[in-house]
Amino acid sequence: MLGVPPYSDTADGLYRAYLTPAYCAAQEAVAGWMAEAGMAVRRDPAANLVGRYEGGDPSAPILLIGSHLDSVRGAGRYDGPLGIMLGIEAVDALCRAGRRLPFAVEVIAFGDEEGSRFPAAMLSSRAVAGTLDRAALDIADADGVTLAAAGADIAHYLEAARPPGSVRAYFEAHIEQGPVLEAEGLAVGTVTGIAAQLRYRVTVSGTAGHAGTTAMDLRSDALAGAAEMICAIENLAQRDQSDLVATVGAIEVAPGAANVVPGRVDFSLDVRSGKGSRRDRVAAAILECCEDIARHRGLRLAYELLHDLPASPCDGRLMDLLDESVAAEGFPVRRLVSGAGHDAMIMASLAPTAMLFLRCAGGVSHNPAEQVDAADADIALRVIMRFLEKMADDATA
Template sequence: MDGGTATRTDNARIDPRRLWDALMDMASIGATPKGGVRRLTLTDVDKRGRDHFRALCEKEGLTVTVDAIGNMFARREGRDPKRKPVLFGSHLDSQPSGGKFDGALGVIAGLELVRTLNEAGIETDAPLVLCNWTDEEGSRFGHSLMGSGVWAGVYSLPKAYALADTEGVTVETALDAIGYRGEQKAEPFPADAYFELHIEQGPILEAEDRTIGIVTGAQAQVWYDAVLTGRDSHAGTTPPSARRDALVGAARIIDLVDRMMRRHGEAGRGTVGQLQVIPNSRNVVPGEVRFSVEFRHPDDATLLSLAEEFPRAAEAIAEENRLALDLIELFRIKAQPFDAACVRLVAEAAERHGMSAREIVSGAGHDAVYVARTVPTAMIFVPCKDGLSHNEEESILPEHAAAGAQVLCDAVLARANRSLA
C-alpha cells in the first residue's frame, strides 16, 4: 500500500488533560507578564526549554540525539529495526513577544503521542522520532527555518554558524554557550514521513467553525534586508530642498510593499516587520534606515513577478529621494505541496473522529516546508482565537489542542504500521 489506508490501533487515545498540563508547563519557561512566552533561540531560556523537553523524553524511554545545528531527535524504537522512522514534531523557540502554542503545540503533542503509546503498551512497526527543530522563528539571527533548512540542505552549516544577532553573537557561539552543538551530522537521514501539528496562525478555521485544517502545502516566500542611506542633518535648520531623509524614503517603500500586496487581493501578503532608524534622535533628520521586507503568495508565478518588480520600484523611490538603497535578497522559497498519501492520512483521521475539517494552504512558513524537500510530509492545523499569533495574547481551546493531537496520533500510527507489501 502507498500510505493511504493502514493498520490503526483503536485504544490509542490521547489524554487531553495531560496534554494541556504539559503545554502549560512548557509555557512557564520564558513566561511573560502578558501571558505569552519569550524563548528566543539558543538563549539560556531556550536551553531551559530544551533541557525540560529532553528530560521528559528520556523519562518515556526515548533516546535523544542532537545534531550540529542543535536539532533534537527523540527516538522510540519499532518492531522492525530496518524500517525507516516516522518523524513528527515542531519547534520550541518563540518570537520576542510570542504565544504559548506557536511551535510548542506540535512538540508537546508529539510527547503526548509517545506517552499514549507507552501507557497503552502499543508498539509500532516502524520507529518513531519526535523532532524539536532549531530556530524556526528566525527572530534572533534573521533566518527562519534555520535548523530544518540546514538539515534539508537549503543552507550550509558554515553559513548558519556565521549568522549573528544584533549584538554580534554568532549561531556557532550561541550553540556552544548553551551546550547544544551536537555531534550528529546536520543532514537528512532516511525517514518514511514527517507530520507537524501547528496552530493555524490565521482566521480561516475559526471563522468557518472547523476543528482541523488538512494542510495541502505552503505558499511561496521571498525575504529581503534593506538599507537606505541618506544624510544626517539638523531637524531645525535643514530645509526640504537639502534633506536626504532616509526615513521618508523608507516610508514610501513601505507603502509600496503594502500597495503591491493589496493588488493581489486576499491572497496577497507583503510585510515590513523590522525597522531601525539611525541615529534615532528626535531633532535629527535620519540618515540611515534598516528594515525587512517580505512577500508571500500561494502561486509561484505571482511571487516571481513580485520579486522582479519590487527591487526596481524600490530603487526608483530611493533615487527620487536622493538616497542609496542596498537591497539583499535573503532567500526565496517556492510553494511547497505536501505528500498526497500523508495528507490523506490526516483527512482520514479527522473523519474517523467526526471532526469538522477542511483543506487549507499554509500562509506561514514551517519546518515542514523544508523537511518536505526530502521526506513525504503533511501538516495539521487547529484554530487559534481571532487568528492571532506571534503575539502574547495567542490563544487556543484545550479541546482543539486535544483534537489536533489525536489526529496527529492516528496519522503517525497509520503511517508507522502501514503494509509495505
C-alpha cells in the same frame, strides 16, 4: 508549565533561546515526558531532543513527528511546543494501548527554529536534513558567545543528519498563526505547503538637513520617500487579491533626530506567497515602484536580497490521509497554505512532509496572548491518531 522560569530566560515573559539554561531545563522536562510515554530518549549531535517508540520492523523507515522548543522574545506558549506535546501524547496513547505500528515513531524537539539567539534560523533541522554547511556553524550571538561556547558540539554537529531513505515521512502539528480557521469556525486544517519567501533590506538615501532651515520644496527627505514606498507596497499586495502578503516590519532612520530631515532610511521587505511565480512577480513590481518613487523624489534606492526560500509543498498522499482523518472525526475538511516558515520546509528535502494546523485565538502568535482551546488540541490528537493508523495501513498494503 514551559512558559515560566526556569523554562524561560526572562522572568517577565517567555523567551527560550537555543542552548540557554531555559532551553536545557525545558529539554529535561520534555525528556521526562517522553520517557513516561514509553520512548527511549536521546540528544542528537545538534542538541535536538529525540524520543523513539519502536515499531514492528526496526529496520523500516521511521515516521518523524516534531516541532521546535525554542521561542522568540516575548513569545506565546503554543508556537512549537504544542506540536511536540501532541506527538508525545500520540505515542503515549499507542503505548497505553500496547499498540506498535509497522515502523518506529520518533518525536523530535528541534532546538533552533526561530533564530532568536544566533544570526541563523533552523540550524538544528537543517543539520537533521543534511542541508547545513559547516561554515554556518561559525557564528556568535549578540553577546559574542559562539555556538561552540554555548555548548554545541561543532566537531560532530553535522552528524545529526539522517541517512537518505531512513525517514518515511515528517509530520508537524502547529498553531495556524493566522485567522482563517477561527473565522470559519474550524478546529483544524490540512496544510498544503509553506509559502515561498523573499526578504530584502531596502535603503533609501537622501540629504540630511536642518528641520528649521531646509525649505519643503528643497528637501530630499529619505523618510518621506520611504513612507510613500511602504504605502505603495501595501497597495500592490492588496491589489493582487491572492494569498500573497508583503510586509515592512523594521525601519531605521538616520540620523534619527527630531530637528533633522532624515538623510537615510533602511527598511525590511518581506514578500510571501504559496506560488513562487506570484511572489517573484509582485516583488519585482514592488521594487520597480520603489525605484520610480525614488527617482521622482530625487532619492537614491538600493536593495539587498537577504533570503530566497522556495515554496515547500506538502506531500499529496499525506494530505489526503490527513483530510480523511479529519473527515472521519466528523469535521469539515479545510486546506490552507502556511505563510509562516516551519521546520517542515527544511525536512521536505529529506522526506515527504505533512502539517496539521490548529485554530489559535484571534490568529495571534509570537505574543503572550497566544491561545489554543483544550478542546481543539483534543480534536487534533484524535485526528493524529487516525492519521497514524492510516499510515500504518499504507505501510502494510
